[in-house]
């Protein structure tokens with residue numbers, strides 16, 4: 240499988256999740272920060288995974304820009320999404336990045352692999368809660384199996 244994992248990250252936590260997901264996918268896997276990728280890179284992949292920190296309930300501006308530039312569905316490409324987020328109860332009011340990424344993709348006609356997942360940080364700057372990298376690895380494995 241050829242997989243491309245596109246992420247944004249301010250404090251490094253989403254990057255760690257992206258890497259943990261990438262590490263369990265068998266095949267040619269590229270884990271790239273959003274600024275290093277163009278939508279042209281999508282053409283030759285089987286699986287695209289997009290991950291963003293949650294900022295004010297949304298993906299980061301860079302991820303939003305990437306989504307804006309995404310083409311409509313490419314029949315050979317499966318897509319899955321995740322975010323990182325805080326566990327505090329009040330943040331639920333704003334929503335989270337991953338469902339919004341999924342909505343943006345669906346509005347372009349993409350069908351998004353389930354589950355759309357969120358991984359928890361202990362505070363704004365992290366670190367990730369205990370066990371989240373293991374949960375990310377299990378999620379990545381399940382998504383890769385589904386997509387192959």
Ligand SMILES: Cc1cc2nc3c(=O)[nH]c(=O)nc-3n(C[C@H](O)[C@H](O)[C@H](O)COP(=O)(O)O)c2cc1C
Nearest residue numbers: 248249250251252253292294295296323324325363
């Ligand atoms: C400007 C800003 C806004 C944030 N807003 C939210 C939010 O609405 N909900 C939430 O769960 N976390 C929020 N957070 C915390 C982020 O989820 C957390 O910083 C992120 O998961 C860490 O990922 P990173 O290390 O890859 O940047 C916010 C963080 C920043 C810096």
